[in-house]
Amino acid sequence: xxxxxxxxxxxxxxxxxxxxxxxxxxxxxxxxxxxxxxxxxxxxxxxxxxxxxxxxxxxxxxxxxxxxxxxxxxxxxxxxxxxxxxxxxxxxxxxxxxxxxxxxxxxxxxxxxxxxxxxxxxxxxxxxxxxxxxxxxxxxxxxxxxxxxxxxxxxxxxxxxxxxxxxxxxxxxxxxxxxxxxxxxxxxxxxxxxxxxxxxxxxxxxxxxxxxxxxxxxxxxxxxxxxxxxxxxxxxxxxxxxxxxxxxxxxxxxxxxxxxxxxxxxxxxxxxxxxxxxxxxxxxxxxxxxxxxxxxxxxxxxxxxxxxxxxxxxxxxxxxxxxxxxxxxxxxxxxxxxxxxxxxxxxxxxxxxxxxxxxxxxxxxxxxxxxxxxxxxxxxxxxxxxxxxxx
Ligand SMILES: *Cc1c(COP(=O)(O)O)cnc(C)c1O
Numbered sequence: 001x002x003x004x005x006x007x008x009x010x011x012x013x014x015x016x017x018x019x020x021x022x023x024x025x026x027x028x029x030x031x032x033x034x035x036x037x038x039x040x041x042x043x044x045x046x047x048x049x050x051x052x053x054x055x056x057x058x059x060x061x062x063x064x065x066x067x068x069x070x071x072x073x074x075x076x077x078x079x080x081x082x083x084x085x086x087x088x089x090x091x092x093x094x095x096x097x098x099x100x101x102x103x104x105x106x107x108x109x110x111x112x113x114x115x116x117x118x119x120x121x122x123x124x125x126x127x128x129x130x131x132x133x134x135x136x137x138x139x140x141x142x143x144x145x146x147x148x149x150x151x152x153x154x155x156x157x158x159x160x161x162x163x164x165x166x167x168x169x170x171x172x173x174x175x176x177x178x179x180x181x182x183x184x185x186x187x188x189x190x191x192x193x194x195x196x197x198x199x200x201x202x203x204x205x206x207x208x209x210x211x212x213x214x215x216x217x218x219x220x221x222x223x224x225x226x227x228x229x230x231x232x233x234x235x236x237x238x239x240x241x242x243x244x245x246x247x248x249x250x251x252x253x254x255x256x257x258x259x260x261x262x263x264x265x266x267x268x269x270x271x272x273x274x275x276x277x278x279x280x281x282x283x284x285x286x287x288x289x290x291x292x293x294x295x296x297x298x299x300x301x302x303x304x305x306x307x308x309x310x311x312x313x314x315x316x317x318x319x320x321x322x323x324x325x326x327x328x329x330x331x332x333x334x335x336x337x338x339x340x341x342x343x344x345x346x347x348x349x350x351x352x353x354x355x356x357x358x359x360x361x362x363x364x365x366x367x368x369x370x371x372x373x374x375x376x377x378x379x380x381x382x383x384x385x386x387x388x389x390x391x
Contacts, residue, residue: 005323005381006374008365011186012262017254022247031246033060034219041249043222046197048256053172053180055199057206057226060249061213064161064183064196065092066242071157071179071198072100072129073240074208081128086115086140087354088329089133091336093159094345102128106339108353111302112286113361115140116353124148130156134163134173135337136300136363139292142168142176157181161196164189165263165295174199184252187365189262189297192251195244203229214241263295265368269375270296273366276379277301282386297368303328303360303386311389312360318385319364324378326385330358 021041025031033042042060050058061067072083083102085093088109097104105127108119113135124130130149132140149156156177160166164182166173174180179202182188184195200206207229210220216239220230274285277299285301288294303312312328319326330338338358339351364378 002321002323004377006370006377008324008367008370008378010367011191012255012367012369014191014251015254015258018251021250021253025246025250033243033246033249034215034222038222040222041246041253042244045244045249045253045256047224048253049197050199052256052259053175053199055175055180056201057203057223058197058199059206059209059213059223060195060197060244061242062196062244063092063185063194063242064159064181064188065096066213066240067181067196067198068093068096068131068157068159069099070209070212070240070242071181071200071205072096072102072131073212073237074179074205075129075155075157076208077102077128082126084120084123084127084130086133086135087339087351088113088135088337088358089159090135090161091342092161093131093133094342097131098344104345106348106351106354108351109357110353111357111361112289113138113300113357114289115145117141117144119353120145121148124152124154127152127154130154130177131159132156132177133159133161134166136298137163137166137173137294137296138300139163139166139168139173139289139294141289143291146176155179161185162188162297163295165259165266167293167295169291175201178202179205184248187297189259189266189295190252190255192248195248195252197244207233208237211237212240212242214239214243262297262368266295266297266366267293269366269368269370270294270299272372272375273299273379274301276376277382280383280386281305282307282390283382296366298363298365301362301382302357303362305390307360307390309359314389315385316362318388319381322381322385324364324381326382327363328359329361329363330355 160174161183
């Protein structure tokens with residue numbers, strides 16, 4: 001790597017405050033969330049996360065993918081129900097739909113990374129549910145989506161895996177639909193290696209998800225405020241055992257008070273780099289929709305003004321040579337965010353608009369710990385690589 005190139009690869013370090021609790025758990029062996037009579041780290045995390053988001057219920061699980069799967073199962077959709085998802089998302093999203101024995105319907109996404117509302121409206125009739133991925137925090141028009149879905153009585157699940165801290169029209173992302181799901185995988189705002197959480201205000205959905213996550217026998221009694229609903233569903237639903245264990249919660253909890261600071265720093269980093277990239281005639285950072293205030297830990301931008309695939313590949317290589325490995329979503333090998341790589345879905349209609357976007361949309365991480373000098377290095381490396389190819 002060239003000298004001066006910042007490390008954008010590593011995740012955020014875990015706060016020192018986590019160590020004492022981890023040591024306590026290791027000494028006692030109390031790793032299972034339902035062993036302690038009360039105040040298990042996972043239960044405390046759920047209470048704290050629900051309070052942070054302003055929702056009634058939270059259920060911590062093994063991953064965001066598990067949360068998305070449980071959310072679909074908790075909606076009790078008929079087998080084979082159609083679930084609309086954006087065609088620009090992570091492979092885990094169509095996978096969760098397949099896992100829940102539903103049928104994903106891919107919706108076009110525009111060059112601003114947001115759902116194409118005309119295509120959404122055209123595909124909505126007859127859908128059993130909608131799962132909206134706020135990819136990298138980019139928020140589609142949630143007002144329009146909710147208006148159409150509410151009118152049709154279709155529930156919305158928000159895949160907010162990578163959007164913790166984003167706000168839409170003054171509301172926390174993940175609290176707008178019926179269910180919101182977040183990830184604690186290392187590259188998300190809160191780093192536990194693996195983990196996820198779902199939030200909802202609906203006691204029936206919460207109770208069903210709790211039982212199916214693996215609250216067997218009467219373990220659901222350790223989830224506050226849901227006794228009637230949980231007692232009703234006990235033994236009537238399968239147990240998928242997707243629980244979170246206490247060590248993960250012990251890693252996450254000390255990071256919760258840092259969210260606000262990480263959001264602010266991430267936003268400043270992003271806007272600083274975005275302003276510089278937008279000075280280049282070859283690059284464009286799309287504008288967010290009006291109501292969105294994002295919490296980014298990465299930046300996405302488009303190669304604009306008629307790039308060929310060969311030029312885009314040359315640019316990708318040029319950034320790598322400068323130590324800032326930019327990925328063009330559709331031109332990096334086997335990218336899990338390019339819908340044509342989701343071969344497990346079988347034959348799908350083409351999505352020309354999303355395809356065109358993915359072939360010119362670039363992605364680079366901007367961890368919140370970066371300094372101003374490192375951000376300047378990244379912006380210059382990207383602009384230089386673009387200028388080298390395009391003159
Ligand atoms: C990371 C991510 C997921 C998957 O989260 P896991 O916790 O790894 O299962 C799903 N959707 C989006 C948009 C993501 O960024």
